[in-house]
Amino acid sequence: MSVVKPRVMQGVMELLPRQQIAFQGVFDTIRRGFERFGYAPIETPAVELTSVLLTKTGGETEKQVYFVQSTGARDQGKDPDLALRFDLTVPLARYVAKNEANLTFPFRRYQMQRSYRGERPQRGRYREFYQCDIDVIGKESLDPRYDAEVPAVMIGIFEELEIGDFTVQLNNRKVLLGLLESVGIDDEARPRVLREVDKIDKRGREYLAETLAGDDFVLPSATIDKVLAFLAIDGSAREVVDALSQQGIDNETFNEGRTQLEAVIGSLEALQVNPSRYRVNVAIARGLDYYTGTVYETFLDDHKDLGSICSGGRYENLASNYTKSKLPGVGMSIGLTRLFYLLQELDLVDSTASAADVLVTQQDPELYAEYLALATELRAAGLRTESVVEPWKFKKQMKYANATGVPFVVIVGASEHDANQVTLKDMVGGDQVTVARSELIPEIERRRVAAQNRDDA
């Protein structure tokens, strides 16, 4: 008999229970971080109408979209009219446009769902991946100071996750565009130059200089020197912002960008965000053209090579494809699947977690009903409790307990039963105590508190 090899599509993350528990922990921490700032949850379907999803996306994105089609439609040779979302921003735009009348603005929402891209998988890149987004959508206008709240939310989350040192790099596209304008680069060429500038941290200054001098741009060396000199601005966020006003650049775009950046840094300071968690990187532009102002990228300081784990920016008009209303917004997105992959690589995932707190074993089959009653009691006390149901040899029950990682095992044999006692075994320490049955729950609680204090210390 032949069996089908139990494979999964490449580029998906599928976890074993112990890891999944750790993943849920990260997921919950992120969600709590969003809720702490009062963001409202929404979900949208994984499948969107093709006509909605692919309104004006460039060729690059469209090539990566998974289409969805019934077999009936396929057999008739029809083009798919459904597709899987490739991010959460486009569905958000559709959602806001659709529900505009029923939403309160500024609309601050979080959304934690999977997205899909038919990409060639690579280290830390997936075809199915979780995105955890927050966005603030305004009606007609949205104060630039919201551009500080969004990274403040993210920084709080990353600090709570204890993932090591990280830096949110921020910038304002208008600053860069104003610079390019001031050195006389054509309106048409500026977005293309921006994309090259954005890669300077990866490719280096020389490469950028050569590219800008090359056939695609043919910029004079004096211009390139000015750009490179500007990109060398470095320091704390406050220092960079101060330096911007001394560059001798004076055009509307630049000044607007600089003022906004100042407002953002001022708000971050007022929010008392740790200044070592963010910096202004004047080279950051982001590839996506719909960003118009503030842009963000987040890297783990020790693993910049793995790419950004959280990024986003400000867009002037989110839903112009779906409504005539002007809806500006700002948002950031955590790539949770990539982040979790990183945490595993760095051995920062606590895989000791178990799905249950207590396992009630089966010492004497005659007492089975009592074991179930005891388990019910433990659950009522808020303890996640599992009963051994199979009539296994006791040794096998203990092996099972060890394999699932449950921290406590309850043992009641004939002797304990007759004395109205129970034995509690601590699987981590290895010791065990026999106590009055009524003392079981307090005893477990005492030990959990003690273990918690050990971890915190």
Next chain:
RNA sequence: GAGGGUAUAGCUCAGUUGGUUAGAGCACCAGAUUGUGGUUCUGGAAGUCGAGGGUUCAACUCCCUCUACUCUCCCCA
């Protein structure tokens, strides 16, 4: 879409200039006498050597094709 690399047990990998029955570690299952796991010892199960073709007395080994996986570039979380 362009260019490299790899393919042997569930996992990570050995396998000599082609030669007889393809191995190890981990994992798994079972034992080491009464109600105790994670350490140790013993035993067991497990492979169409990615698929197809060619060379040869003989192919896991050499050649060709295909497939899958993987890395880099592009792009992004």
